[in-house]
Amino acid sequence: MVKQERAIQTRKTILSAAARVFEGRGYKAATISEILTAAGVTKGALYFHFPSKEHLAQGVLHEQDQWLPVPERACKIQELVDTVMLHAYRLQTDPMVRAGVRLSLDQQAHGLDRSGPFTRWAEILRDLLEEARSQGELLPNVVPAETADVLVGSFAGIQAMSQAVCEYQDLLRRSSHLLRHLLPSVAVPSVLASLDSSESRGETISTELRTLMSQEREPAAG
């Protein structure tokens, strides 16, 4: 058990180092020996967990698109808003998420399948939209798979623009604007009227999740 925990820790150390190297140098220019130096682990340990540069990149991509489930909401469109705004907040604050997003947009990463994160995020949002439909939250003409693709694609661009223009400083504002532009074509008016898609939403959810997790770890006595 202790051994397994150590392996998990080593894997995490390697992935953090790989994220830093890929973010700084891009997929193509990055080398395994740079990642090795940055991680400070043995060559054996690195190759045990990740046999190639592509495996390292897929590891980083996977961390990024590991969906952090938001607390369930009665209103599924609110849950979708929460998912997007939490991702924006994590992108601004978590280097691993940032590295994954950058890799998935790295046009020089030939030979690296970058479609995964796009596809998986689209699935998560499509499922939420389908739940929303069954609860009568969607406008009749909405096609969940189409709307999910528009949401994922447009969010990818909003974050790239925010990075190019001001290194993510205005990402939360831009994300909120995007949702306010897209959702009126998606949700019925009564749902729209009750949504919270404000800039601070991502941080609110992040705090809520941390509180929930610490409660799970320390169950109340009695």
Added chain:
Amino acid sequence: MVKQERAIQTRKTILSAAARVFEGRGYKAATISEILTAAGVTKGALYFHFPSKEHLAQGVLHEQDQWLPVPERACKIQELVDTVMLHAYRLQTDPMVRAGVRLSLDQQAHGLDRSGPFTRWAEILRDLLEEARSQGELLPNVVPAETADVLVGSFAGIQAMSQAVCEYQDLLRRSSHLLRHLLPSVAVPSVLASLDSSESRGETISTELRTLMSQEREPAAG
């Protein structure tokens, strides 16, 4: 005059070569000597037009964001749709436009100011939205600068997703879906009802422009 035409042609040859090299290798890995070889011009000619790699990249970025004005429309929102759909069509069909868009999203291009194309496209769309406002085409709550930013950012992502998933094959469909999701939050219903934002719109405008240009070159006799 002939000399000037030759200089324009040389500049064009160099930019095409730079576009191919930047697209294939990325900004960071590309070298001036590769561009020199690809262009087949003398070192002196290249340095005369572009004294550095950054100048070459800015040249390619500038070609991309050189706005190809679409024919004027009575409905300014249609002119905006035409602008977006023509850009999508050019992106699919013109390697220079593609290279410029890729450079503006190249996260490894440290030291290259990539905010220009985002900012300039946002200005073009903001101006169209302001004209639309003065003609009563916009919903009252629309802020033209905000909506222009959402349009530019989300389009950048839609094209990146289309590239990552299928090398631009579905770009026109995705662009049309994006507009159909965004415009109901922007334009009044009577404008929406009369818009053509179909997938084939970009090609239609491109043909229209070619016809207009050939008419200008060969004015009808009499």
